[in-house]
Amino acid sequence: MLARARTVAFDGIEARLVEAQCVLTPGLPAFHVVGLPDKAVSEARERVRAALSSLSIALPPRRITVNLSPADLPKEGSHFDLPIALALLAALDVIPADELAGSVSLGELALDGALVPVVGALPAAMAAASAGHTLICPRACGAEAAWVGAAQVFAPATLQDAIHHFTGQTPLPRAQPGEVVTDPGARDMHDVKGQERAKRALEIAAAGRHHVIMVGAPGSGKSMLAARMPGLLPPLSPMEALETSMIHSLAGLLDEGGISRSRPFREPHHTASVAAIVGGGKGAKPGEISLAHNGVLFLDEFPEFPRTVLETLRQPIETGEVVVARANAHTRYPCRFLLIAAANPCRCGYLGDASRACARAPGCGEDYLGRISGPLMDRFDLRIEVPPVGWSDLDLPATGETSAQIAARVARARNLQDARFTEHPNVHVNADAEGALLDEIAAPDADGRALLARVADRFGLTARGYHRVMRVARTIADLDASATVRLPHVAEAVSFRLSAADTGG
DSSP: OEEEEEEEEEETTEEEEEEEEEEEESSSOEEEEESSBOHHHHTHHHHHHHHHHHTTOOOOSSEEEEEEESTTSOBOSGGGHHHHHHHHHHHTTSSOGGGGTTEEEOOEEOTTSBEEOOSOHHHHHHHHHHHTOEEEOOHHHHHHHTTOTTSOEEOOSBHHHHHHHHHTSSOOOBOOOOOEEOOSOOOOGGGOOSOHHHHHHHHHHHHHTOOEEEEEOTTSSHHHHHHTGGGGSOOOOHHHHHHHHHHHHHTTOOSTTOEEOSOOEEOOOTTOOHHHHHEETTTTEEOHHHHTTTSEEEESSGGGSOHHHHHTTHHHHHHSEEEEEOSSOEEEEEOOOEEEEEEOSSSSSOTTOTTTOOTTTTHHHHHHHTTSOHHHHTTOSEEEEEOOOOHHHHTSOOOSOOHHHHHHHHHHHHHHHHHHTTTOTTOOSGGGOOHHHHHHHHOBOHHHHHHHHHHHHHHTOOHHHHHHHHHHHHHHHHHTTOSSBOHHHHHHHHHHHSSSOOOOO
16 A cells, blocks of 8 residues: 655755655565655654654564655655654554645654654745645644644644544644744944944935945944844835745744744854855755845955855845755745945054054055955945044934934835835835836936936946946935935935945946
8 A cells, every 4th residue: 555645845945845655565674765865864764663663553574665756856854754654654554544635744753752843844834835735743843834824734742643633533723823023122223423424324225225335444333333224124024024934944043933024134254154155055055145035134344254255145136046056956045135244444454544554554455355356346336434433422422313213214215115116026125126117217317317427437337336326316215205316316326336445336
């Protein structure tokens, strides 16, 4: 008798349905798992054997073969334990085989039969909902998976609970979604004294999702400013929260099934590898740029990152997705993030202070920022210099706007963009607009166009740089609640494009 149980294999954030087929045949006693399993899947037979033994279920002296179909799809992870066990139990007539037909299962088995939580319950629930199936997952994953309201989720604590559910002895209650995770309190821009120009740049960046690079001496407040960016951004929409949480689910970052409406803020160290930033490693896991999807990626000490890491950012910044290439598969992850980079002006950091600069100034500054290639620098919409704040200013009371005040203006600008791009499902903010759409929404008035033409000619703006200035000008006009892009909007956008060390055009 051939018994079947459905499960999933992960390809990026997509969960692809897999069928665990189990058959008992005459021959020498053996237990084989086939279908391109990795080491963790191959070891499932020992965990399943021990778990069944703990329930006083002995395996028959027959040849047991479990095939994970499609056989040419790589199978990775310990979540195949539960479907393999269920298929085997159906083959042994312990549970009705037809009860498994409408369900998808995943979970790791402990040797005593307990179900251990696994990553990816949320994408698995999405796949189950798309196929019209229920989902069976460990109890610790139930609250996470239940966020997909279109799928019924049942979360047994042990293999015995699952058996009782399928045999009708003790049906499991439907799992309930976890709590919405609230931000304990974002840092407030009101705490930052001075740096009004940098605050304005971050407001524009938040309103249109424009990438920013800040250059300034150590201690001038670059990291402090970047850490306050989440407080300026609107909360995630329900679809954004679900998409972002699916990535975090694969990385095992969801806490007790809770989904956050706050935008992610990732700040990897400059010693991070290419795989850590872009994604890869065992199982082609998502990297920092994907974990920052719909949020902020802050790269401090930007020139200190290895050049290979920096150059891998160029394509994801443009396309909003990253492809992790392997010999047997290509895994895609979304990565629409707002990049904030911070850099010292030179290695010693005091290029602008004659009394503290090193003997190699100003050449050291050119060499240091020269680590950032021209094509990468060209992708920053806003480039700002962050001068040091005098000690006398630090002693004064804070007088700047709060994050809530700035966030209100950002939200109004985002609402204008939502209305503008209603008929363009792949365009969410001004930074996404391109081609004829960009020309339509961001065409400046006659004076603004003349200024932009002069700047492009004098400073040699690339085509990318020209269009990025147009996008920033459109965002500034949105913050000004202006239907048209006028000369002041273009002038401010140009000033941010050319204010810092301009190595890329």
